[in-house]
Amino acid sequence: xxxxxxxxxxxxxxxxxxxxxxxxxxxxxxxxxxxxxxxxxxxxxxxxxxxxxxxxxxxxxxxxxxxxxxxxxxxxxxxxxxxxxxxxxxxxxxxxxxxxxxxxxxxxxxxxxxxxxxxxxxxxxxxxxxxxxxxxxxxxxxxxxxxxxxxxxxxxxxxxxxxxxxxxxxxxxxxxxxxxxxxxxxxxxx
Amino acid sequence: xxxxxxxxxxxxxxxxxxxxxxxxxxxxxxxxxxxxxxxxxxxxxxxxxxxxxxxxxxxxxxxxxxxxxxxxxxxxxxxxxxxxxxxxxxxxxxxxxxxxxxxxxxxxxxxxxxxxxxxxxxxxxxxxxxxxxxxxxxxxxxxxxxxxxxxxxxxxxxxxxxxxxxxxxxxxxxx
Numbered sequence: 001x002x003x004x005x006x007x008x009x010x011x012x013x014x015x016x017x018x019x020x021x022x023x024x025x026x027x028x029x030x031x032x033x034x035x036x037x038x039x040x041x042x043x044x045x046x047x048x049x050x051x052x053x054x055x056x057x058x059x060x061x062x063x064x065x066x067x068x069x070x071x072x073x074x075x076x077x078x079x080x081x082x083x084x085x086x087x088x089x090x091x092x093x094x095x096x097x098x099x100x101x102x103x104x105x106x107x108x109x110x111x112x113x114x115x116x117x118x119x120x121x122x123x124x125x126x127x128x129x130x131x132x133x134x135x136x137x138x139x140x141x142x143x144x145x146x147x148x149x150x151x152x153x154x155x156x157x158x159x160x161x162x163x164x165x166x167x168x169x170x171x172x173x174x175x176x177x178x179x180x181x182x183x184x185x186x187x188x189x190x
Numbered sequence: 191x192x193x194x195x196x197x198x199x200x201x202x203x204x205x206x207x208x209x210x211x212x213x214x215x216x217x218x219x220x221x222x223x224x225x226x227x228x229x230x231x232x233x234x235x236x237x238x239x240x241x242x243x244x245x246x247x248x249x250x251x252x253x254x255x256x257x258x259x260x261x262x263x264x265x266x267x268x269x270x271x272x273x274x275x276x277x278x279x280x281x282x283x284x285x286x287x288x289x290x291x292x293x294x295x296x297x298x299x300x301x302x303x304x305x306x307x308x309x310x311x312x313x314x315x316x317x318x319x320x321x322x323x324x325x326x327x328x329x330x331x332x333x334x335x336x337x338x339x340x341x342x343x344x345x346x347x348x349x350x351x352x353x354x355x356x357x358x359x360x361x362x363x364x365x
Contacts, residue, residue, distance in 0.1 A: 001286050008246035016253035024252040032248030036240040039295050040233055048229030055225025059216045111331040118332035130340045133328045137321045137344040144316030150295055151312055156303035161196045162312050165358040169317040172354040177347025184339035
């Protein structure tokens with residue numbers, strides 16, 4: 001990110017000088033910082049509310065029930081890892097936490113599963129480990145609360161009206177990721 | 191139709207969850223406030239990044255560099271069916287979550303959260319992850335050095351998500 005920031009600012013100076021818009025660029029720097037605070041304050045209430053709701057879902061045991069639903073699916077997706085009961089329960093808890101948007105809970109669970117799956121791999125990712133990471137990089141979330149909070153902060157009339165579109169899109173991207181993993185795994189071999 | 195249905199989701203979820211939690215004898219109020227306190231730390235954590243990134247994004251836009259970049263990428267994005275206005279989100283999304291959030295906030299502020307472009311930006315954010323960060327965290331923790339095809343596969347998922355976001359928003363909301 002250090003590079004991204006430096007390139008953005010460097011390009012701004014370059015283009016600002018060439019286009020003769022240095023005054024605007026200079027003003028924009030201050031405006032941007034102010035806008036960030038406005039945005040964060042505008043989102044804060046909604047983010048806190050949804051963190052509370054997610055916490056409640058976790059404490060109600062909803063995450064555990066979802067995890068139970070995933071087991072049959074995971075047995076097919078990760079057949080070798082599923083033979084180890086503890087790995088299977090960590091992966092299904094990881095997926096259900098992702099689905100509920102509990103990012104803080106999902107990552108440690110996923111890491112626990114990944115560590116168990118990596119044993120004896122000698123630093124090379126197995127096909128199933130690749131699949132687990134692809135599952136985690138393709139966000140599958142029932143309620144995308146952060147982006148809904150952002151929309152609310154920007155004055156959207158119905159911040160959650162994007163739900164169906166998000167679900168269909170997530171499903172397509174996860175499927176594409178898994179398909180790509182399978183294809184690349186075949187082509188490249190071990 | 192979708193608008194009418196989705197407006198039911200949040201209120202019913204809140205009420206249903208409260209009822210279920212009471213039935214399960216979970217401390218509803220305690221859980222909500224504990225979670226909200228955790229939400230505050232999330233906001234505090236992303237605020238410094240938002241300040242740094244929105245400053246850079248605003249400067250980038252004011253200098254005219256954003257227009258040049260959008261124009262440069264427009265043919266490829268249009269061929270894929272992606273609105274070129276979302277170009278900054280696509281570029282930053284796999285690298286930084288807060289950076290993409292800043293870019294999406296900028297797009298929504300400029301075109302409106304309920305515009306076609308604003309909705310596409312939101313769906314892109316809601317259906318993709320910070321790919322490089324996730325890969326680094328998982329493989330770092332598991333002690334994996336050779337990641338094989340994980341990154342290309344994950345980026346294929348991201349690209350599909352970007353293209354699909356443009357398509358699904360058009361399907362559900364028209365353009």
